[in-house]
Amino acid sequence: MNVELKFQISHVLFPLCIQALREPAVFSKSTGCESEIPHEKLTIAQARRGTPAHRPVRVYADGIFDLFHSGHARALMQAKNVFPNTYLIVGVCSDELTHKFKGYTVMTEDERYDALRHCRYVDEVLRDAPWSLSTEFLKKHKIDFVAHDDIPYTSAGSEDVYKHIKEAGMFVATERTEGISTSDLITRIVRDYDIYVRRNLQRGYTARELNVGYINEKKYRLQEQVDKMKETVRTVEEKSKHFVYRVEEKSQDLIHKWEEKSREFIGNFLELFGPDGAWARSLLH
Template sequence: MSRKRPRGELNGVNVSIPEPVNPPFQMSIRKPAPYSDELDAELERERSDYTTRITYKMAKSGKVSRPIRVYADGIYDLFHQGHARQLMQAKNVFPNVYLLVGVCSDELTHSKKGRTVMTDFERYEAVRNCRYVDEVVREAPWELDDDFLNKHKIDFVAHDEIPYGTDDCQDVYAGLKAKGMFVATERTEGVSTSDIVARIVRDYDIYVRRNLARGYSAKELNVSFLNEKKFRLQNKMVELKDKGKRVMENIGEKKVDMIQKWEEKSRDFIDAFLLLFGREGRLSHIWNESKGRLMQALSPPSSPGRDSSPTSSTSYDRDEAESPPPKTGRYDFSPLPANNLRDNNILNNDYSDDDNDDEDDERQSK
């Protein structure tokens, strides 16, 4: 769907106002910036017309026919984001900038500022691979004079506004500021090469152990034999600690699944237990059946008896309560009176004679 152009009035006539054109997207640079003594840099320098002095106002207007040649310098040891941001600001200080970056050599840097971590070649290569840089000047001077400015056709010098003093002067950029050839950039707070070096020194043991683990020898790291053994032992302890931490993290990730599975299993176990040992469970039914069979075996059914009516039971209890009369013998053996003893003896003698006669008759019959 096409968009309509906005319309306005100019002296009573309707005119179309063109929409602002977005600048084309710039692709990343495919090759590093050239050094100042290479052919590409020399050709670009020859094309630049340095006969006309470009003022700050002219450069800001964007009406200059050639690129504005801006120069920034530094040590750029351990190239970091603070360096990149400084070069980005220098590149965008004017609409059309050709950025030259000067990097000091090791000899000059060590004499003026101290020892660096990276060599000058490493620092050159780090700077030339920054996307904002168009040209690199090797072995840059500590202080800029007119000969150097004219040689490289420099229009402006970019640096932060903090005075940069030496033994001879308080600010090496004071002359450029007086000529109107200085443009200020801002420093990135909290980021510097000194902070990085301080961080390495503070954590010296950690980085020594790191390099020992990566295959560096104690001689290469300037570490004694005892310290080497100490650092290697510390590495082993750290590895064990990390392994235990990873195990605990894995357990923590699986903890929820384990709890859910345990809850499911516990419910199944409880249901199975109740089915087996509960009040209505299988063992209860088995026990009740076995108990019934055992009771039937121990107490057989009784034979039918007398009527178990309340009347009969009452009479039975009454008969049980009444004791039967004592039994008496066939003959009364109670003591006899004295006047009957004689008759009793006579009676006994008669019985004995009869018995003897019976015995004689049995012998004869045989």
């Protein structure tokens, strides 16, 4: 292939590669979905058969998404792939609403919004999502179906906040990923608190930034010195063991060589001075 042809091919393919790079998901408009395409209600059967390219199935999934992890991503992957042609809108609750109904978050709402924007399965992020979904909200954003795991979600005085969605035939179930959740991650951090504090002190964070008192800071610093001393002792022990092993190995080698030489010396001695040796034969003659 000549140079000119290679240049022509690269000149065509490079812009296509640039176009293939996906931008972060857009934020929903406060006015709702403004598409001019008629939004007729779909049944699940119709959605599963596939819809025209210009009319994707609008699926909504909501949550807190604190400490965004693989369990969140897998749930959104399922929501995105529940129908052949899906446009996934993800609602993220604000700090004010979350702190009121669920508890304090690690990440701020802006950090959580931005994390969702960069998930490959998400097409649109709806900020300050409502805790409960009203009929007006669903119509405003032209939502066809709501995706969530099928476990009844008890909150805000309701036994299941998705009950009316299920009764309307607008609910599609996703499956939770066992072994990973925001609560699990926070539990690990709390359980190993001392380890993480010591690690961050080593990395240059101040005790004030970590909200660690003077006495505890000194305790962690002392523990760090003790651990370094233990590691030094272990290193010396390992080196000592290696040295002793080498000495034993050399000693065994020397003993083996001495045994060989001694057998050779005794054999030569007997050959010369033994009853049938050369010295005895010379005396007989």
